[in-house]
Amino acid sequence: MVENAEQPAYPVGLRLAGRRVVVIGGGQVAQRRLPALIAAGADITLVSPSATPSVEAMAEAGEIRWERRRYEEGDLADTWYALVATTDREANARASAEAERTRTWCVRADDAEAATAWTPATGRIEGVTVAVLTGTDPRRSAAVRDAIVEGLRDGTLAAPQHRARAPFVALVGGGPGDPDLITVRGRRLLAEADVVIFPPSNPVVSIGTILAVPGIREAIAEAGVPVVGLSPIVGDAPVRGMADKVLAAVGVEATASAVARHYGSGLLDGWLVDTVDADAVAEVEAAGIRCRAVPLMMTDVDAAAAMAREALALAEEVRG
Template structure:
């Protein structure tokens, strides 16, 4: 019986040499206005190329590019001389004779030529290309375009979701040999801070951009309500600072948080301020942005999924529903309705027919419910309290405005919890 011998794949003795073309302002000729042109033209336009399309006809989307002035369209067959002054040519027509003519002229003129109909006859190949956060990923696997695309997708996805860490280069702060003090580098990176909304708690619900910035961070200043599980994924060198404002417990003063953000950014470190929900929904994000601006530090705001809509959704409660609620209102319940510091018009809220979502209101739910009923809300209005929403500890407790204060005490509901008031509660899984 013959022995089966598995041979290794044959290596290309002359693999393609990868290079990035800087085509801004340079003449590029595209032959053919079909599907290939439709796919390739946007990248050439983005590169700033001076594009001439030579084709008797074109797909509507390609024609729209010409109408918008992004490309020039010669509505005819390819002719000798069309490559005069060109730096690059994409041959992608359905006319074999035109393709061969253009390719031959490109060879004579020493113009790099990509051919969609015959890769072997081409002098250049288009890689599978993807982009993420200023990085261009281009993959060539010889004559296997599907593999090129698969590798490209894996790398781009890793960059986007932060599973493939690619920290930006930052010049280190040199140390004064006499004093040991840090000195500013000659060409320092401008200090920046990212205010990242981490979503309602489930680490899978942070945005792709937020996760990527976490992977690039040197310092993370994190709230308790941020997706804490993501902190375990950070490399050992990342400094994590606990800025938790824990109800009924210790708190890091906002001024101290601002100072920490500024201090670490000025040291040339990539700083991420990781918050729960969205930075600008009761997250004091604007206070931090103002402090950074006053210190001359650039700030990037990465929106997050607010717990006001995601947590009710996680237990099957829609904050709006056709025929039930045409609006929803989100309010802070951290001060009682009769508190002089309250900025909420509870009388107006009681008159609304839509959904009311209360954040940070567990310990004030009794006075809140009484105020709503006193101003005309029906005592039997359904209420749902969702504690630790979207996390493994999530639980839902249902009540009405008349019973909610007692139910909270009896069930031991504690922060963080999102409170939903309105008829939509009855539509959810626990209604």
């Protein structure tokens, strides 16, 4: 093997299901590594005269085959991947040499520089596998892995899905529930969104409260998807509640066009007003927001569905 510290390891995901994997040594290293190999569906043979109770339990459960002896030449025949982790450096060196001859990728626990493969620090969250390699500094690898996993968990790192998936609607700030609904789950959902829709809710005490949460406006902007709002004012009167009085308290006129300007073109891409406010369309578009007049009164399920379709259609129009 040609060694060059300036040449980084090539990262790759091994698909080991049904393929022979040999683990030499049944101590703590094997105990840590075996669960992931089992989860990958590997055909695992453990070669070791002894093992930790946890490793013994894996053998008793039939998850691995255990040959209770020391390593012997030929143990790596027909092997795709090997983990060498005994306390006998001479045995480790012989096993590593066999792996080199048989072209078997081999992780060596006692000497990373002599190995042909390194095990990354890994973590999984919502179908994403994070794997980090920092050469021979496993603590740094673990710290970077933890930071990435935590970022994906709390939404500070966005990882939207770009392949086909089943459509769904998520309510962010939609009422009582998990206290992290807005700050954590909400941010994560925004990062994965195809469209963001502001319902015809109170723009000050409802939508405004959500937008005031640190990081929410930034998360909407970073999502890079159309943002469409539905006017909570129809014919100069609120759809429900006391939005007109709350708007007046913050100096905003209770009209469909004034609420659009209150949100602003830096936030909104599209705005739906009711047909009775069709004369507001030109004013809203003059403020840099695409606007359409459609029926907004949710008199029944069909009317609500039609309004949702109009919002999505406007989003596609904005998307171009």
